[in-house]
Amino acid sequence: MLLYDFKMAPNARRVRVFAAEKGLDIPMQEVDLGNRAQLGADYLAVNPMGEVPALVLDDGTVLTESTAICRYLEEVYPDPPLCGRNPLERAQMMMWDRRVEQHGFAAVAEGFRNGNPFFKDRSVTGTTDFAQLPELAERGKQRFANFLELMEQRLGESEFVGGDRFSIADITALITIDFARTIKGAIGEHQPNLKRWYGAVNGRPSAKA
Numbered sequence: 001m002l003l004y005d006f007k008m009a010p011n012a013r014r015v016r017v018f019a020a021e022k023g024l025d026i027p028m029q030e031v032d033l034g035n036r037a038q039l040g041a042d043y044l045a046v047n048p049m050g051e052v053p054a055l056v057l058d059d060g061t062v063l064t065e066s067t068a069i070c071r072y073l074e075e076v077y078p079d080p081p082l083c084g085r086n087p088l089e090r091a092q093m094m095m096w097d098r099r100v101e102q103h104g105f106a107a108v109a110e111g112f113r114n115g116n117p118f119f120k121d122r123s124v125t126g127t128t129d130f131a132q133l134p135e136l137a138e139r140g141k142q143r144f145a146n147f148l149e150l151m152e153q154r155l156g157e158s159e160f161v162g163g164d165r166f167s168i169a170d171i172t173a174l175i176t177i178d179f180a181r182t183i184k185g186a187i188g189e190h191q192p193n194l195k196r197w198y199g200a201v202n203g204r205p206s207a208k209a
Helices: 010-022 066-076 087-115 134-155 168-183 192-202
Strands: 002-005 028-030 054-056 062-064
Touching: 002 010, 010 066, 010 168, 062 066, 066 168, 087 134, 087 168, 134 168, 134 192, 168 192
Parallel strands: 002 028
Antiparallel strands: 002 054, 054 062
């Protein structure tokens, strides 16, 4: 396998953390998004969507989208289970992973790509240019603040985001909260459940991947 990666890209980090939790050492090739290498002919031949990460399997099959790559790794390397151990647990963990991605990660991406001058005319990932909308930058910040409140409530009920075990939902939440530094978003002092959880998951060795 070969993983096309960029150290600063949160979706790529999601796969790295997931693989580290599995104890996998996947060879990686850097795609320099800072220099727009994802839009070059060489990388577009790998992933015509012009996004990272991309996982090339030994038979040449290419998988894209971080969640899909994680699910593939879960099926091939089931231990330790990060997407649930039975149908109900899998559904609950994926439900929370989706909530984190939709209400948290997407909010930060909206704020970041519409508010950072580097992304002028590149407010959406991919190969098509889209102008920035300042209103979306502000909306992204508010949505992220709402997401933190959702997580504070959830983590007052459960040790981890997806249930009583560390899972893909925790990985997605961790990279979302770290990604939020780009819009000056952070856990507040009035959110002790989030602070407890963040300290635990950020202290795992995989968080450094």
